[in-house]
Amino acid sequence: MTTRLDLSGQGLTSLPGLPLPASLEHLDLYDNQLTSVPDELWSLSGLRVLNLAANRLTAISPAIGALRNLHTLDLGHNELSALPDELGELTALTEYLYVSDNRLTEFPAALCSLDRLKYLGCTDNRIPTLPDDLSGLASLREFRLYGNGLTDLPESIGTLSALRELHLRKNLLTSLPSSLGQLSELRQLDLRENKLTSLPSSIARLSKLDKLDLRWNKELREPSWLADFEARGCMVLR
Numbered sequence: 178m179t180t181r182l183d184l185s186g187q188g189l190t191s192l193p194g195l196p197l198p199a200s201l202e203h204l205d206l207y208d209n210q211l212t213s214v215p216d217e218l219w220s221l222s223g224l225r226v227l228n229l230a231a232n233r234l235t236a237i238s239p240a241i242g243a244l245r246n247l248h249t250l251d252l253g254h255n256e257l258s259a260l261p262d263e264l265g266e267l268t269a270l271t272e273y274l275y276v277s278d279n280r281l282t283e284f285p286a287a288l289c290s291l292d293r294l295k296y297l298g299c300t301d302n303r304i305p306t307l308p309d310d311l312s313g314l315a316s317l318r319e320f321r322l323y324g325n326g327l328t329d330l331p332e333s334i335g336t337l338s339a340l341r342e343l344h345l346r347k348n349l350l351t352s353l354p355s356s357l358g359q360l361s362e363l364r365q366l367d368l369r370e371n372k373l374t375s376l377p378s379s380i381a382r383l384s385k386l387d388k389l390d391l392r393w394n395k396e397l398r399e400p401s402w403l404a405d406f407e408a409r410g411c412m413v414l415r
Contacts, residue, residue: 184209185228197221207231207251219243230254230275242266249273253298256280265290277301277321289313300324300344312336323347323367335359346370346390355379364388369414373397381405390414 335356358379
């Protein structure tokens with residue numbers, strides 16, 4: 178049986194003297210007012226799920242790298258301006274990593290070491306560019322990057338061969354790399370609220386795409402192949 182401790186929504190400002198059993202596998206501290214967590218937490222090597230979202234955290238200790246059994250980590254809705262490189266050492270992080278709605282000004286390159294991760298949410302930060310090499314995120318199925326002010330995407334985005342959803346709404350993209358056409362498993366591509374003027378013809382090769390959202394790109398010149406997408410049942414939103 179999974180050992181779980183749920184302290185969500187308790188208005189906690191600290192965790193002084195809280196006994197945390199060494200057998201703990203699931204710790205939920207969502208929606209409190211924590212500005213820090215005790216060092217004891219990072220010694221819970223059996224943790225598989227850790228939810229620290231919706232607090233007031235400004236930093237995460239590098240000691241988080243010791244949580245080698247974590248498969249799910251939620252750090253969203255805090256005040257983090259950076260993440261420790263040690264996150265890249267969490268090799269069991271396979272299911273979910275959420276760092277949205279923080280104050281990140283760059284995409285942590287260490288995250289590109291998480292080659293088993295399926296879901297990565299990094300929305301609503303202040304990230305203008307991505308690392309040149311994203312190929313380490315080989316298992317990623319859903320990548321959420323909306324609301325960051327992204328100005329471009331690296332060609333290496335095309336190496337994410339398992340990707341099914343790519344969410345890029347509300348950025349500053351004026352063009353897209355042709356390598357997007359290599360995402361053969363892609364089902365959803367959300368490009369709303371950018372500054373696109375054209376689309377690479379390679380996108381026409383995405384045979385599994387069932388939703389393409391192009392709304393609020395005022396200067397976009399629509400390619401003729403959009404009609405082919407619609408004819409085969411892909412929902413194209415203009």
